[in-house]
Amino acid sequence: MAPAKKRARNAQSDAQPSSVLLADYRTAWLLASDEPSVEIICKNECFKVHTSVLRQHSEYFETCLNKPFMESDGVVKFDDIDPRYMAFYLGIAYSYSSIMPHTPPAASKNPEARAQRTPLRDYIEVFKLCDRFISMQMSEFLHKCILTSIGDGHRALFRSYADRDQQKTLMRDFADGYEALEQAHPVQKVLAEKIIEYFAEGISYDAWDSCMEEVIDRPRFVAQVSKGFARKLADAMTTKTKVKRKELGGP
Known part of the structure; x- marks a missing residue:
């Protein structure tokens, strides 16, 4: 299972150093799905995420999504989270759900x-x-x-x-x-x-x-x-x- 397309872009995040190991949520497979989803808004960027992925890997979202949303339109907002890091977080969550858990990197010989x-x-x-x-x-x-x-x-x-x-x-x-x-x-x-x-x-x-x-x-x-x-x-x-x-x- 993979995420739907995100909408807005954060121009500043593109100027930062690239991350080699962490998987950006926005690079995941794009599969059609009728599964319920929620919109996570971090500053000026919006992520549409399957609720099952969030609830499976986060006790916070498990509790949050089991209750009626405070916002009637099913949107969760974070004004203090950089979209870049939310994208990485969601990328790991999706990889755990859709393929297999990440294997921690081994120490490099050189x-x-x-x-x-x-x-x-x-x-x-x-x-x-x-x-x-x-x-x-x-x-x-x-x-x-x-x-x-x-x-x-x-x-x-x-x-x-x-x-x-x-x-x-x-x-x-x-x-x-x-x-x-x-x-x-x-x-x-x-x-x-x-x-x-x-x-x-x-x-x-x-x-x-x-x-x-x-x-x-x-x-x-x-x-x-x-x-x-x-x-x-x-x-x-x-x-x-x-x-x-x-x-x-x-x-």
Whole structure:
């Protein structure tokens, strides 16, 4: 079963980096169906979605769609959700319904050689929607994707220390992912700590010194990375060893 065509377009979303793994709802098969559907409106974009898909994968929508709609025309509106991430969320829900559940990506053997990767923030934003809509199976999948992305990004940072452009790109990727996390959420707080740990161990110190301006507008990330470096320095002084980067396994 697949979604019907969506109507409006969000021009801004097209300018953002592409997501390699996440399946956009709008790229799914288009099959005729008389099954009941609901319209989800996110800002200026409308998605017409089969109710069975929403109810199967979301406790939030299961409860919502079992009650009479507050709006008489069967429309659910979200003013605080980016259509880009709703499209990814729905794409995963449809893939679980119509083909098979996604398999979390395996860690890359040579992440530094990959030309394109799914932005860490994309995984995190969709993970947050899974949490919001109580989509447990999808949430578990996204959580594994995030951990793999952190590990691959770390190893790419560690191994590409001489490639300044790649260091900048990965620096922004980690920063954007970190800034998207909600620190008051226990699971997301742990992910935030992982991002800082793996970034601080992977980034070239020279690259951080000369390119930190790339992420100066991500103040929480910059502050936490500084604390991470301070801890590394304190540990080195205690053990009387040199401050060194190291390639980590996992997470």
